Amino acid sequence: MTNTNRSIHLRFTVAIVAAALCLPAVFGGALHAQTAPVTVRDAWVREPAASRKTTAAFLVIENAGTTKRAIVSASSDAAETVELHEMVRDGAMMKMSPVKTIDVPANGKTELKPGGLHIMMFGLKKQPVAGDTLRITLTLDDGTKTIVAAPVRKMEGMK
Ligand SMILES: [Cu+2]
Numbered sequence: 001m002t003n004t005n006r007s008i009h010l011r012f013t014v015a016i017v018a019a020a021l022c023l024p025a026v027f028g029g030a031l032h033a034q035t036a037p038v039t040v041r042d043a044w045v046r047e048p049a050a051s052r053k054t055t056a057a058f059l060v061i062e063n064a065g066t067t068k069r070a071i072v073s074a075s076s077d078a079a080e081t082v083e084l085h086e087m088v089r090d091g092a093m094m095k096m097s098p099v100k101t102i103d104v105p106a107n108g109k110t111e112l113k114p115g116g117l118h119i120m121m122f123g124l125k126k127q128p129v130a131g132d133t134l135r136i137t138l139t140l141d142d143g144t145k146t147i148v149a150a151p152v153r154k155m156e157g158m159k
Contacts (some may be wrong), residue, residue: 037065057119062109070101071142080123081115
């Protein structure tokens, strides 16, 4: 009787240890599978006018996966506040408006560009000039983060 109980208890302990050992491997695998399909390219930051503490960043985000993804937030150590923005028509004027998310379709891409979607940076800590590189972190709806190195460039005309 005592022996049986002991044996059951031992087996139970072994099962828990096995589960604990397996979990990180399974979790890590799932994270990797979700993270890999989303990539960012052609990131850049508009050089702000000398006295301005605000600028915008642009990039192309591609999703090679079969699940729609979305950028849910952005941050940067170069700015106090970073927001996701779009340009919307207000009568004859275009004005900026914050958006909650920027969708990236499955097997597709989303372009953030002047006159459209962009990443808004407020309260720049150091005045960025052409040639600098700012680091921006994008957080996706699956919780993964992508760090983007965005060179600062002068705006070439208006698009
Ligand atoms: Cu904006």
